[in-house]
Amino acid sequence: MRARRFNSLLGGVAVLALALTACGTADVGGEGDGGSGSGDGNGGDTITIGVKYDQPGLGLSEGGTPAGFDVDVATYIAGELGYSPDQIEWTEAASANRESFLQQGTVDMILATYSITDERRQVVDFGGPYYVAKQDILTQADNSDINGPEDLSGKVLCSASGSRSAHNITEEMEVDAELREAGNYSECLELLSNGTVDAVTTDNTILAGFAAQNPDSFRMVNNPFGEEKYGVGLPAGSTERCEEINEAITKMWDDGSATEYLEEAFGATDFAYEESVPELEACA
Ligand code: GLU
Secondary structure, three states, X not given: OHHHHHHHHHHHHHHHHHHHHHOOOOOOOOOOOOOOOOOOOOOOOOEXXXXXXXXXXXXXXXXOOOEOHHHHHHHHHHHHOOOOHHXXXXXXXXXXXXXXXXXXXXXXXXXXXXXXXHHHHOOEXXXXXXXXXXXXXXXXXXXXXXXXXXXXXXXXXXXXXXXXXXXXXXXXXOOOOEEEEEOOHHHHHHHHHOOOOOEEEEEHHHHHHHHHHOOOOEEEOOOOEEEEEEEEEEEOXXXXXXXXXXXXXXXXXXXXXXHHHHHHHHOOOOOOOOOOOOOOOOOO
């Protein structure tokens, strides 16, 4: 059904191309339209996808194309939507700009450790979840007195602005920690390294990637709590695309690709990632 729809869209583009050529403008969907801003992206030359650039194992760019689990999932989904890897334009998304990027059409979709929440659903749509993470805490390697959220009382805690990780601890769990917000998690890691903060909290996937990168400096407490359902962020009103994405996610788990991507991202670490197939949510 998806392939049929894509073909009919291609047909539409061909008709449009002919019409514009007749008017003397043959440059249809040329480089630079990027698919961004269109909201649907179908049939465009490219699709613009927001991912993290600073999270090892998930979305990490060291100057070139980003790599990691979110990037692999995004590439698989884009493929199912009819976009080859060279038709993907990657854009760095931070926790704080995910909603605005979707609302303003800066990107067509976001896969950036982006938890589905009711609050976010007020302004954007979500496909998925494609993975369910948990929250955890990272400390300096030689710290032994922080072993769970309750130990954070009176401590200085870092998380990224725009994330819900700190809120989960200070508001939901009512732990009296002093919050220090950073632009992203790698900034939190710097603050942890130099002792400005006592701990960093966010998803265990993110913390596991940092801990594995630098095991002599950091320790993940490994006392997971909560549930972070990673969704594919879409502009509001993307029900049809959300359904296509959910089909792609089902296929990605069925054909073993999701497990392969997790193994690639975390297989060499001691992080016990989740391998059960996530339960998809209905598209709005
Ligand atoms: N998954 C959580 C969230 O979306 C924390 C990770 C992040 O900030 O990307 O708020």
